Amino acid sequence: MAYERTDRKPEEFRNLKMTTGFISSADGSVLIEMGRTRVICNATLLPKVPDWLAGRGTGWITAEYSLLPQSTGKRVERERKGASGRTQEIQRLVGRSLRGAADLAALGENAIVIDCDVIEADGGTRTASIIGGFVALAIALKKIKARLGIEKQILKHGITAISVGVVSGNPLCDLCYVEDSAADVDMNVVMQDAKNFIEVQGTGEHASFDRAMLNKLLDLGENACKEIYKRQMELIGEELP
Numbered sequence: 001m002a003y004e005r006t007d008r009k010p011e012e013f014r015n016l017k018m019t020t021g022f023i024s025s026a027d028g029s030v031l032i033e034m035g036r037t038r039v040i041c042n043a044t045l046l047p048k049v050p051d052w053l054a055g056r057g058t059g060w061i062t063a064e065y066s067l068l069p070q071s072t073g074k075r076v077e078r079e080r081k082g083a084s085g086r087t088q089e090i091q092r093l094v095g096r097s098l099r100g101a102a103d104l105a106a107l108g109e110n111a112i113v114i115d116c117d118v119i120e121a122d123g124g125t126r127t128a129s130i131i132g133g134f135v136a137l138a139i140a141l142k143k144i145k146a147r148l149g150i151e152k153q154i155l156k157h158g159i160t161a162i163s164v165g166v167v168s169g170n171p172l173c174d175l176c177y178v179e180d181s182a183a184d185v186d187m188n189v190v191m192q193d194a195k196n197f198i199e200v201q202g203t204g205e206h207a208s209f210d211r212a213m214l215n216k217l218l219d220l221g222e223n224a225c226k227e228i229y230k231r232q233m234e235l236i237g238e239e240l241p
Contacts (some may be wrong), residue, residue: 003168003182010187013174013224014124017137018023020235027112028140030235032132035176036122041132046111059107061137063094063114071121090126091100093199095105096139097130097190100198101159101240106152112140123177127161127188134159135232141241156241159198159233161190162224164217166209173220185209190220194229 014035017019023029026042049060065087067076079087093117100214101241114137141154165175166185175183187202200215202209 003170003179005172008204010170010172010184011220011223012118013228014176016131016231018132018231020135020139026136026140027143028138030132030134030136030139032128034124034128034131036120037124037128037134037176038118038120039125039128039192040115040119041129041136042115042117043133043136044113045139045140046113049066049109049111055108057105059102059104059109060100060111060148061095061102061104061107061114062111063091063098063116063129063133065090065094065116065126067118067121067125070161071118090129093126093188093190093201094129094133097159097161097198098133100190101134101137102158102194103152103154103156106150106154107167108150110144110148112137112144113194123175123180126165127163127190128198130159130161130190131232135235138236138241145241154182155238156231157192158194158229158240159190159192159195160225160228161188161196162221162228163188164220164224166207166213166217171213171216171220173224185213185217187217187221189218189225191222191225193227194222194226 017033019031020032028043029039095121116135184207190199
């Protein structure tokens with residue numbers, strides 16, 4: 001049975017809103033809303049780099065991710081005994097993606113953590129975390145550089161991301177939960193400067209896909225990332241810190 005969207009075109013992403021300064025105690029903070037998906041992204045300077053990096057003269061950027069209990073239709077248990085496999089995978093994806101923006105040597109022996117807390121999940125939480133996390137990181141670095149007296153440019157690239165997928169044979173951009181749960185193919189696209197790919201995670205959940213469909217999905221992702229990148233830079237400013 002064919003699936004047709006009623007709220008937007010197949011190539012369109014949901015209404016995107018980013019509110020900066022959402023948490024005043026963080027070095028950089030963004031509330032990102034994509035449709036009904038809402039994530040608080042906070043960037044904070046840590047007192048030291050991980051032990052395995054100590055003495056190497058380079059910095060580190062990492063991420064933590066969590067779903068708040070009422071973020072989904074069924075209450076999510078807090079992960080008090082450690083992050084689940086899914087959570088760890090998402091944290092690594094967000095961390096890898098944001099490190100793809102930075103000259104870690106220019107950061108010196110300093111570390112920054114990006115906390116991504118999902119307050120409402122309606123699909124695309126990991127890509128929303130990357131989008132909002134990058135803006136929070138850029139805002140934080142402007143403050144951190146001034147505080148630590150760092151003059152070198154740390155962020156060399158802009159990072160953005162979007163989910164794409166195939167539902168009932170139709171390639172779609174930015175899947176909501178209903179679409180994601182019914183998707184034959186699910187994919188996350190992460191881009192550097194909306195030009196080069198950092199990561200592409202694609203899975204045939206219920207069906208395989210050919211090269212032609214892969215190209216369609218990548219085109220959807222790239223076009224969406226170009227528009228989202230413009231929105232990010234409007235908040236960050238013309239120059240990256």
